Amino acid sequence: MRAELWQEQRLKLSLTKELTQAIELLQYSAVELQSFLYEQSLDNPFLEIRDYRLKRSYRDSSDKEKQRWIENISTHSETLSLHLIAQLPALSLSEREERVVRYMIASLDEDGYLRVEIEEIAARLAISKQEAEKALQIIQSLEPAGVGARSLQECLYLQLKRLPHRDELAEQIVQHHFSLFVEKAWKTLAKQLDIDIASLQRVWDLIRTLEPRPGIHYTKEMPHFIVPDLIIERSDEGDWRIFCNDDVHPELAWNRAYEQKISGYRDGQVQSFIKDKYRQFLWLTKSLEQRKQTLLNIMHVIVDKQKQCLEAGFAALKPLTMREVAEELGIHESTVSRAVKNKYVQTPFGTVELRRFFSNAVSSVYADDDAASSVKVKMFIKQLIEQENKQRPLSDQKIADLLHERYGVAVSRRTVAKYREQLHIPSSAKRKQYVGK
Template sequence: MEFKLNLTQEQKLIMTQQMQLSVKLLQMSNFEIQKYIEKELQENPVLDAEYKKNDDDKIKDEIDYKKFMKFLESDDYGHGSYGGYSKDEEEVSPFNFISAKKSLKEFLIEQVIELQETNYIKAICEYIIENIDKKGYLATNIEDISEELSIPVEECEKCLEIVQSLEPNGIGARDIKECLKIQLIKKDLKDNKLFSIIDNYLELLADNKYNVIAKNLSITPQQAQKYGDLIKNLEPKPSRGFYTGEETKYIIPEAYIKKIDGEYHIIMNDGGMPRLNINALYKQIINNEEDKQTVKFVKDKLNSAVFLIKSISQRENTIYRILEKILEVQREYFDYGDQYLRPMTLKEIADYLEMHESTVSRAIREKYIYTDKGTIKIKDLFTTGISRVNSFEDVSAKIIKNKIIELVENEDKKKPFSDQKIADLLKDKNIDISRRTIAKYREEMGIKSSSKRKRF
């Protein structure tokens, strides 16, 4: 054994914090990056922001609002205090007329308050309501509620029945079966065979195995299908349509693609973003040689601010170049619609622009563009191609999916097309596609298999 000291040379890529930030900013959506900039403005005193203002829009809003108030007064909906409105007076915000969202639990508690029950019973009902989850089901065992409130289980059961009698139908159920049965009872559909299907044959119902259900219940397949249709029209998620605390994710397009004088133009959507610059006051602090600690702090913040400004500019430039190439490849799509969407992959665009495929992927992640056809997810414009028979031109997967939808909508529901039959029909249209690919596309679009689409 001996000790040796060797010198070796190797290449490594180390992701610095700045590189990580650059990648992070690239994959952020427009909405996310606005939030990030706001956070940086609060934390970095060197950064300054200049927001765009449109005085014309402000004047227009004021005029429109005065017309609105005048309209209310002329129809006797307003109050005398609004008369003689002038700019010098304190403005009444139009947001005062917008009502707050009413949550599902608030809606239920309002119904409980109106019940002809004792305050004791109402209090238990409200406690049960607080244990209802976002889907509208009771998330806690009734025995646990009984133990927590130190009251008999029978009383809890009685109060749960009261809660389940409220709107929306099916609320407060302990499982999907109870939820469906509550709705049937409220619709006055008290058929034992309906309840039997819910209790014993929900899985068969999901698979459209009406022959099996019919045999077990001694009824015809048509009758079983009729029962199935009734059950499938019920609401498995009673909270649907109510505010449950989940906010809608806002979509802010990255860019607008507009056709002007026969040519398409890309207009980056930077209206909501402030123009970032460096606060001039901190330049004086750097020249102060006495307080070295403060100078170091400011220099670090300056480096961070400069890199942020450069990264945002680089991000916008990268997205613009990608959109420019997409527009070139998909010109016919923007002119004529989905039927002309060409096969296009991330690798192809990356090779054109001499970028890495992962860079393109990050740049289009969860990003949208606004076009004449509405707001489009950029990723939806990327689609693989399927070869045509006796043709050098490929057809995009999106076009094939549309053709599958068309075939399924027009099929004989008593004898729906199998995946192999759909593949054969597409081959007749010069599209060579396997049965397995048809099944994959069908599942992606949420179309059931032929056995589940069959009608008796």
Template sequence: MNTNIKMYQSSNVTQQLNLAPQLLNWLKILQVSSVELSELVDRELVSNPALEAASPEESPMADDIGSDVLASSADGIDLCRSEVGERLGVLADIDEEWRLADEPRLSSSHVLQEKHDFTMDHIASTSRLQDELEQAILFADLSETHAEAARIIAGSIDGRGYLDASLEDIAKASGLDVSEIAVVLEKFQALAPAGIGARDLRECLTLQLKAMDSDTELAQMLVNNWLDHLAAGRAVMVADHLGEDADKVEAAFRLIRTLDPEPGKNDPSVPTEYVEADLEIRSKNGELHVELLDERLPKLQLSSYCKRLLDARQGSKADLEYIRGKVREASFLIQGISQRQDTMLKVARQIVRVQQEFLSSENGALQPLTMNKVAAMIGVHETTVSRAIANKYIRTERGLIEMRSFFKVGYRCADGSSVTPERVKTRLEAFIDAEEALKPLTDAHISERFKKEGLKVARRTVAKYREELGIPSSKERLIRARRREELAIAV
């Protein structure tokens, strides 16, 4: 046994950034909602003697404190106001580097953009189910009467995610025919999370299967006709009866077992959460203007009493250091709120500039817009935009809208312009509406038509959008057309 122990000395150089707690708090101020910020300010007013609410006739006096007050304290940080802004920018850059450090290279820029926007969007917490349904209806291509009926349907969803009202009751409440409500329900189910809005278990499972990218026709058929045999484990018997391969039937049963029979119970935020608008977009003389809604926030200023103590150098060294630290914390809070409001305004103005059509008309459509593009417009880092829109809402003539809902990835056209997925879906519906009944267009044919119009939309994407719109496959459309023709001949 070798017991020789050798010791070595070595040195290496590493870079390390120690983030000041104040800077981390500043990033939190940028990201929190108006309700949370108001609560944070209330706590600081109670706990920090150097911070006070200014009366209406007074103005905040953070700028009256000299740099000597903000400099040098027990934590060893030496920052003036301009340096604080620089450090915030550096922090955003480092945040971006950490986020991308382990990200693999992707061959498709569109896939990379979708993954990137997913990361950016989920900095904000997930919305409740009802909020998600309301947002989906708002941005859907629905007529006013159909949108109102869809809202009635959304309000009739129970805790499991099922529709807790009959089509007849919804028809009476909306003033539409039952047949028209059935069409609206199909569109609603395509807009909602998979399985939400189903009327029974079979429909719930079928909706989840239809939302999958893979071929699930066998599983759908088993759900509709052989669901009772699933729990009994009769895959072989069902396969023999259908003349299908037993392994395929067993695989389909396994897939069905992974589905959620009560998708509504997955809502992560069941307790009611109240939100307030941070900004408002108003039309004045035919032009859209953005206004901050910060009445809830008190106007903050540094305590004149603490300032006098520091100026007079009254008190022990420990007392003065304590007061200086509290003054610096208060100053960071005041400047952080100012930075937050300014950044939100800049982002909202760019939203108004790009989304004029959507904000000015009830039938207006969203234009493609990314956080990267807005960041370049206002001269900040992309992660700053992401934090600035997280948990923020804008009051518009079309209702209260979450800021991140205005950001949509677009499809690049041959002429350099972009269109949103919603417009691609509208064009897809137009293709199918104009097709010959007995010669329906396949998903591949529709993909080729998009290509001729300068849009690259994959066949799988066409299938996904078609199912979201509640449009049957070309095979099913052909079968229905033949049945209609046979009935017409018989008559």
């Protein structure tokens, strides 16, 4: 009975490990995937990577060129995920702990926030909530400070705790009085804390030096050379054809010659080693094919929905959400989100990020028009705010009125506020500049 239980636990751990790796593989960028496959080929002597130009050019180059190639990978392609994973070996985590931490790292958004509920992660990995929370604490201890936060409030608090000189007042305000503080209800807050306004201003100035988006510096520093995962071409007949970039999705092969060479050893450990590496090879082959097929399926839906955009450019972008694509393909929205993350597609008008084909719908006042793209509305909002009187900034309601009057787009005040926040533009009260300021 104990043996059966042990086998069941081992299988569950193995499945969890492979699930984590499959999710990581799905959301790797092209350059990250190339680096990952190269590492796998070093770890698995039976693994051969065929028709892989970057790998082939690496093998055929001189030692100096090899070093330069490696330096380019580390300098230009380190994303937030890779930066965090590189810090894990120093923590001496157990295999189980590292798998959970890696899963959470794969779940972070581009700003470095964890938008998935802890309970959901625990359920997916079949672990306790306490294990999931411990993994999150590990991530929050990594660099950059603030990574792994679930809200802006937590992000700032994590950074304050890491300052060389702790500021107890700032920590107290962010942890317990954040709403009053950011809304600048300072008179009320000063009275509650029995401090003066000057102290609040000092805390405000300190917090403005913190980074509200700890992952932003990594997502902006994407590779200087962009490798598209997908290629879209128009045939002579006018149809759109979609291909996967073979340089990103190479052919993997099992080195049978090496297997035969060491299979003669009757050592049980050798046989176990071969079986383990073969299972890894099968998983990697299956996961690569799954990644490739998922991207192709998503791109087929995008091409079907965004034909005008492909013909006329992003000015003709139609509303399309990841949820719509997920429903059409019968997969989870989070799968689409992970698959699209850090992916590029080569189009007739240039290589663009796959995310650019997605946009929320906003109703138009013109009945014969398609729903306006949220991208356009955000652009209008940004223009209006840039042109406003800084001493009398536009309220969200006034912006909504101007959108209706000037552009024929009907949106509510709440929608304007949501888009403004997504643009990281503060409210009118916080944008106001006083005379002489």
